[in-house]
Amino acid sequence: xxxxxxxxxxxxxxxxxxVTLIGLLSGVGIFAGTTNLFLQxxxxxxxxxxxxxxxxxxxxxxxRILKRQRGWVYSIxxxxxxLVVIILRLLGADDANMALLEGVQVSIESAFAGLLLFALVxxxxxxxxxxxxxxxxxxxxxxxxxxxxxxxxxxxxxxxxVRAWLLAVPVSAGARGILLGIALATVVTGIRVLIGQERSYxx
Amino acid sequence: xxxxxxxxTTVIIVFALAITVLATQVxxxxxxxxxxxxxPAYEAIPILVGAAIEADRPVMVSFGSAGLGGSSTLLALASxxxxxxxxxxxxxxxxxxxLTVSDPSALxxxxxxxxxxxxxxxxxxxxxxxxxxxxxxxxxxxxxxxALMTMxxxxxxxxxxxxxxxxxxxxxxxxxxxxxxxxxxxxxxQLEGQAVAWVLAEQSLIGEExxxxxxxLGDSATQFGSTIALDTLRWALILALITASVLxxxxxxxxxxxxxxxxx
Numbered sequence: 084x085x086x087x088x089x090x091x092x093x094x095x096x097x098x099x100x101x102v103t104l105i106g107l108l109s110g111v112g113i114f115a116g117t118t119n120l121f122l123q124x125x126x127x128x129x130x131x132x133x134x135x136x137x138x139x140x141x142x143x144x145x146x147r148i149l150k151r152q153r154g155w156v157y158s159i160x161x162x163x164x165x166l167v168v169i170i171l172r173l174l175g176a177d178d179a180n181m182a183l184l185e186g187v188q189v190s191i192e193s194a195f196a197g198l199l200l201f202a203l204v205x206x207x208x209x210x211x212x213x214x215x216x217x218x219x220x221x222x223x224x225x226x227x228x229x230x231x232x233x234x235x236x237x238x239x240x241x242x243x244x245v246r247a248w249l250l251a252v253p254v255s256a257g258a259r260g261i262l263l264g265i266a267l268a269t270v271v272t273g274i275r276v277l278i279g280q281e282r283s284y285x286x
Numbered sequence: 287x288x289x290x291x292x293x294x295t296t297v298i299i300v301f302a303l304a305i306t307v308l309a310t311q312v313x314x315x316x317x318x319x320x321x322x323x324x325x326p327a328y329e330a331i332p333i334l335v336g337a338a339i340e341a342d343r344p345v346m347v348s349f350g351s352a353g354l355g356g357s358s359t360l361l362a363l364a365s366x367x368x369x370x371x372x373x374x375x376x377x378x379x380x381x382x383x384x385l386t387v388s389d390p391s392a393l394x395x396x397x398x399x400x401x402x403x404x405x406x407x408x409x410x411x412x413x414x415x416x417x418x419x420x421x422x423x424x425x426x427x428x429x430x431x432x433a434l435m436t437m438x439x440x441x442x443x444x445x446x447x448x449x450x451x452x453x454x455x456x457x458x459x460x461x462x463x464x465x466x467x468x469x470x471x472x473x474x475x476q477l478e479g480q481a482v483a484w485v486l487a488e489q490s491l492i493g494e495e496x497x498x499x500x501x502x503l504g505d506s507a508t509q510f511g512s513t514i515a516l517d518t519l520r521w522a523l524i525l526a527l528i529t530a531s532v533l534x535x536x537x538x539x540x541x542x543x544x545x546x547x548x549x550x
Contacts, residue, residue, distance in 0.1 A: 104299075108292055108295060108296060109292075110292070125355050126355065128355070129353075129354065129355035129356075129391045132354075132390040132391040132393060132394065133390050135390060135393050135394065135420075136390030136393055136420040136422065139390075139393055139418070139419065139420045140419075140420055140422070142415070142416065143416040143419050146415070146416055147416075152440070153439075153440045153441075153442075154436065154439075154440035157436065157440075188429065191428075191429075191432075192428040192429060195428040195431070195432060195455075195458065196428060198458060199454055199455070199457055199458060202457040202458055202460075202461035202486075203454070203457050203482070203485070203486075205461065206457060206460070206461060206464075206482070206485045206486040207485055209464065209486075210485050210486075222485070258477050260493075261477065261480065261492060261493040262477070262493075263523060264492075264493030264494035264520065265475055265493050265494060265496075265497075267302075267494060267516060267519050267520060267523065268364075268493070268494035268496070268497035268498075268516055269360045269361070269497070270298065270299065270302045270519075271302060271306055271497070271512050271515050271516045271519065272360040272363060272364055272497050272512070273360055274299070274302055274303050274306045275306065275508070275512055276360070276363065277303075278303070278306070278307070280310070280508040280512070281363065282367060282370065282402075282500070282506070283366075283398065283399075283402075
């Protein structure tokens with residue numbers, strides 16, 4: 084019975100996937116209408132997962148508090164904050180909600196964004212300290228040229244030109260190469276899903 | 287969609303389909319005779335999981351903002367395959383791995399993957415209910431990064447595998463990991479995240495390497511076939527790019543040579 088159910092769900096998933104692909108490629112006709120319906124159903128299902136997320140959040144942190152696990156005080160703060168936001172939303176106090184968002188979350192995230200610079204610079208330093216390879220050396224050299232080239236000094240004309248060339252040619256080519264690789268891998272993974280080779284179909 | 291793009295997309299999909307089917311058949315018959323190139327990050331994962339089992343501490347796997355239903359759906363599936371391989375290895379230990387996601391649509395995927403991994407080892411009773419966790423992220427995922435940073439200490443994490451969609455916020459997590467002297471393996475589909483991973487993580491995966499976890503860590507012939515197909519398609523793309531470049535540069539180069547030789 085379990086195998087039959089698995090087979091049915093696999094056939095259904097593969098069938099919907101192929102119809103959606105044809106609909107997206109053709110863009111017209113009966114397939115396009117069906118594709119739109121499937122996409123809408125997907126969006127609704129994805130929206131429902133937010134409820135699962137909230138249940139997960141409350142479940143994980145309630146358990147942490149009850150078991151007095153390390154950091155349980157932070158879990159109390161988290162649950163209390165979540166409850167306050169939900170209650171404010173239910174009461175229709177959108178202004179208070181926005182004030183909380185702007186005053187607390189955005190401020191804290193901005194502070195974190197400020198820390199990013201130090202994490203990155205320290206990371207580059209650590210890269211050279213731990214493993215002096217030719218790629219690491221090249222990385223540091225390019226990093227210095229890019230930083231120097233961004234400085235507003237008229238004397239640094241040559242550095243500015245080198246920086247512009249680096250960004251336009253090797254950096255751009257490398258970035259496109261990586262993105263092309265990801266795109267190819269995405270196509271192959273998609274095909275694996277469409278022809279039923281994905282692990283979730285088999286187990 | 288423009289008709290040219292429609293035709294091109296169809297050609298690419300049909301070509302990739304043919305290569306994938308063919309490569310899977312080849313992989314089923316002659317798997318041992320085709321070696322995979324060495325990817326250090328995949329070699330480090332079993333060592334990391336083994337060390338975590340010995341220390342009785344959990345491995346943290348994170349999908350970042352990869353989730354189902356959007357442009358990162360296939361990345362989420364690739365991340366789930368890696369998580370399956372990690373969880374399957376970790377299932378022989380006492381402590382189950384911890385999966386963190388910031389997209390709630392990845393939660394059911396994570397639960398299902400973890401359950402299948404433990405079932406495959408016959409140790410479903412060992413599964414901890416709070417092993418899959420959702421940390422809601424703000425607009426820049428910095429809240430998610432902050433959650434991972436604190437989790438490393440609170441849950442006594444043995445090491446982190448950050449495998450999914452991340453931007454520069456990955457730097458904060460990897461920096462915290464390095465300060466705690468925890469091993470880290472990172473990969474992202476975003477360029478900023480990849481750059482940060484390369485600099486700050488102990489091991490990193492670049493580009494399409496993220497999508498071949500099943501072939502490197504598992505024993506499935508179909509996964510192996512996909513890797514061969516991917517390599518074939520990559521070489522086909524390289525050849526196409528070189529051919530296009532030669533065709534574009536052919537005329538100006540001939541003109542330049544003629545001019546040099548005094549013909550023009």
